[in-house]
Amino acid sequence: MGRIPTGVFVALALALAVGLATAVSPFASASPDGLEKVAGDKQFLDEGRLAGVQEDSPIPDYAFPGIENERVATGLAGFVGTLAVFAIGFGLAWVLRRRGPAAGGSGAAAA
Amino acid sequence: MIDVSIALHIPDGFLSGGVALACGLLAIVAVGYGLRVANVELDEARVPLLGVLAAFIFAAQMLNFPIAGGTSGHFLGATLAAVLLGPWLACLVMAVVIAVQAFAFADGGISALGANVLNMGVLGALLAGLAVGAAMKVVPDRRGAFLSVVGVVSWLAVMIGATATSFELALSDTIPLATSLPPMLGVHALIGIGEAVITVAAVSAVLVSRPDLVALAPEELRRPLAAPAAQPVGGEA
Numbered sequence: 001m002g003r004i005p006t007g008v009f010v011a012l013a014l015a016l017a018v019g020l021a022t023a024v025s026p027f028a029s030a031s032p033d034g035l036e037k038v039a040g041d042k043q044f045l046d047e048g049r050l051a052g053v054q055e056d057s058p059i060p061d062y063a064f065p066g067i068e069n070e071r072v073a074t075g076l077a078g079f080v081g082t083l084a085v086f087a088i089g090f091g092l093a094w095v096l097r098r099r100g101p102a103a104g105g106s107g108a109a110a111a
Numbered sequence: 112m113i114d115v116s117i118a119l120h121i122p123d124g125f126l127s128g129g130v131a132l133a134c135g136l137l138a139i140v141a142v143g144y145g146l147r148v149a150n151v152e153l154d155e156a157r158v159p160l161l162g163v164l165a166a167f168i169f170a171a172q173m174l175n176f177p178i179a180g181g182t183s184g185h186f187l188g189a190t191l192a193a194v195l196l197g198p199w200l201a202c203l204v205m206a207v208v209i210a211v212q213a214f215a216f217a218d219g220g221i222s223a224l225g226a227n228v229l230n231m232g233v234l235g236a237l238l239a240g241l242a243v244g245a246a247m248k249v250v251p252d253r254r255g256a257f258l259s260v261v262g263v264v265s266w267l268a269v270m271i272g273a274t275a276t277s278f279e280l281a282l283s284d285t286i287p288l289a290t291s292l293p294p295m296l297g298v299h300a301l302i303g304i305g306e307a308v309i310t311v312a313a314v315s316a317v318l319v320s321r322p323d324l325v326a327l328a329p330e331e332l333r334r335p336l337a338a339p340a341a342q343p344v345g346g347e348a
Contacts, residue, residue, distance in 0.1 A: 092207060
């Protein structure tokens with residue numbers, strides 16, 4: 001075993017992420033999670049509400065709109081969401097990246 | 112009523128304006144520093160890594176696993192991000208994930224966005240940055256020791272997020288600390304085990320395939336396997 005190229009690494013990791021979000025998330029537990037459970041038990045869940053901008057959020061509650069089958073709607077939401085997060089993270093990192101040679105030199109040796 | 116899906120994700124309405132604002136300012140400082148660190152440290156080769164890590168954390172957060180008593184939990188990812196990219200870039204990654212969840216998926220509030228970034232991202236990432244480094248000074252520079260440290264720290268990161276959430280709810284007069292903290296810690300002690308399992312699995316996969324990408328690993332472990340310094344040219348895989 002050694003090192004695999006960065007491009008291959010990223011492609012594999014992205015495929016895993018998209019696969020999990022698309023094919024596995026529809027089968028995830030629908031039980032209330034940590035805070036939601038405590039909020040329900042302790043009677044403050046109803047204080048939660050959506051902010052104005054969230055009324056028009058494109059994919060509310062991880063269900064792709066206009067699709068009746070819940071599992072398909074969730075899987076599609078996961079597919080689109082994962083790719084969108086990748087694109088935004090990549091884009092942000094690209095804009096912010098270091099220009100020019102390393103100042104401190106850490107990490108450069110490994111490349 | 113609209114189904115507000117939470118998590119450790121706080122929806123709007125749980126926090127007072129003052130608490131939301133204070134958390135927002137802290138999150139802005141941490142993420143802002145992350146932006147600066149990116150400018151100095153993030154080389155071109157790691158640009159796609161930041162994107163793919165955010166994507167992986169987003170995907171993994173969708174996978175709620177059942178824990179005791181009709182409750183579920185999901186991965187948070189702050190420790191994973193910090194171990195791979197360092198704590199400040201991790202703050203950035205978590206902010207991207209949590210902001211997309213809030214704006215595109217109505218998961219977690221908008222005024223509570225800062226609190227969510229703080230609880231699920233910044234606190235865990237900074238804890239990991241401090242604790243992993245400190246622990247590695249004490250334990251041997253071996254894979255098993257490093258992964259054990261990562262596992263324990265990722266569990267702690269979840270507990271700290273849950274604790275912070277309880278404090279914020281108490282300061283907001285939503286629910287007294289004595290009422291929310293015990294069940295929050297109880298539930299998240301179990302969720303933290305899931306966090307540790309996923310974090311350790313992911314970090315060990317990266318250690319096998321690209322050890323140089325594990326920012327917080329000791330130098331010894333970041334070299335490709337069995338490649339001591341003085342290999343002449345041609346020994347590359």
